Amino acid sequence: MTPKYKDLPTRIICSVICALIIVHQSTTMSFLELIRTPNYPYGIISSALIGLSIAWLVRLITKKLDRHLSWDDHIPIRLGVQILFGVVAVFIITVLGVTLYFLGAGIFTDAKKPIWIVNTPWFSFLAFPVLLLIVFANCYYFVYYMIVKQKAATTTNQRDLNKNDGVKEKELFYGRPFSDVVYASSTADSTEAITKDGKSFPWSYGIKRGLVKLPAGEYIDAGRSELVRLDNIKRSEYLNVEKTKMRVYLIVPEDKAVDFSRNHTAIHKTLLRAYL
Structure with a gap:
């Protein structure tokens, strides 16, 4: 030097x-x-x-x-x-x-x-x-x-x-890729993430921060409480005539139901229309 x-x-x-x-x-x-x-x-x-x-x-x-x-x-x-x-x-x-x-x-x-x-x-x-x-x-x-x-x-x-x-x-979550996460849910006490093989882990990032760390365009959040990987959605249905509210059923956890509102953001609208 x-x-x-x-x-x-x-x-x-x-x-x-x-x-x-x-x-x-x-x-x-x-x-x-x-x-x-x-x-x-x-x-x-x-x-x-x-x-x-x-x-x-x-x-x-x-x-x-x-x-x-x-x-x-x-x-x-x-x-x-x-x-x-x-x-x-x-x-x-x-x-x-x-x-x-x-x-x-x-x-x-x-x-x-x-x-x-x-x-x-x-x-x-x-x-x-x-x-x-x-x-x-x-x-x-x-x-x-x-x-x-x-x-x-x-x-x-x-x-x-x-x-x-x-x-x-960005790449590892408890020794495995972040992309293995297919679902995360947040309560007042803690946040839990579930991987594609059904295992659950503590999720310290929160829903909003966690969404930033996951692969872009592959996940969608339901407000501040839940986060879903798009290819983990098994089927969906509308909850009202106006088709502004939608319920999706997940592969993992099996038949877990998550409600979305198309009025959340433009991102929700675009992703849900493209996928569903």
């Missing part, structure tokens, strides 16, 4: 926060004195850009390692390589960048004797905070990776669960 790490706003916010911390840690002046200095905004901006560059570099290295050395398959090796390239190498690159900046600014050349970067106030005051920033960036992307992995696993599991549930609900 290779996350895309779409986190630019987070990197910007963290870089600004780290810049504020580093600038205030690099001086002995009070907060009020520091913010009044002309170079304060430039220090914040430059430090934020450095922090953003460090975060970008760590992100780049992490993405490369994700492609070739996944956390899932090579945890010990990946940890060592991540520390080597994501922490040590990035810290060295940062120190070299600061060194080049000092050389360009003439800080080293103006000195009476050669000065190494490790002997500068920058290294004394800021090297450790910068190292912590790099470690934090690596930890952040590790946590990011684990969160994305967990979300992906949850989504996959839920998709599989929904798929399995769909198969279970």
Whole structure:
């Protein structure tokens, strides 16, 4: 798995926060004195850009390692390589960048004797905070990776669960196809379904919900109390002269009578006329 790490706003916010911390840690002046200095905004901006560059570099290295050395398959090796390239190498690159900046600014050349970067106030005051920033960036992307992995696993599991549930609900009823149900009746206490071999089972869906789960066009419901499979109807008769009420007799249960009204819905009319 290779996350895309779409986190630019987070990197910007963290870089600004780290810049504020580093600038205030690099001086002995009070907060009020520091913010009044002309170079304060430039220090914040430059430090934020450095922090953003460090975060970008760590992100780049992490993405490369994700492609070739996944956390899932090579945890010990990946940890060592991540520390080597994501922490040590990035810290060295940062120190070299600061060194080049000092050389360009003439800080080293103006000195009476050669000065190494490790002997500068920058290294004394800021090297450790910068190292912590790099470690934090690596930890952040590790946590990011684990969160994305967990979300992906949850989504996959839920998709599989929904798929399995769909198969279970639509195809199986106590280990047999739903189409085996030929009749269901509902009372105030419970609903019972009867299969074509005459066996009865509890029906937890209710008549309306159960009709949705059964093969379309093969069943008809008598209000909210009964449900009948059309090919389970043995014979029928009208109950009034207007032919608006009909009684059907079932094969299973044997000679069970169910009354229908053609005024229920247009579906009743269409199905009953087509079948009867």
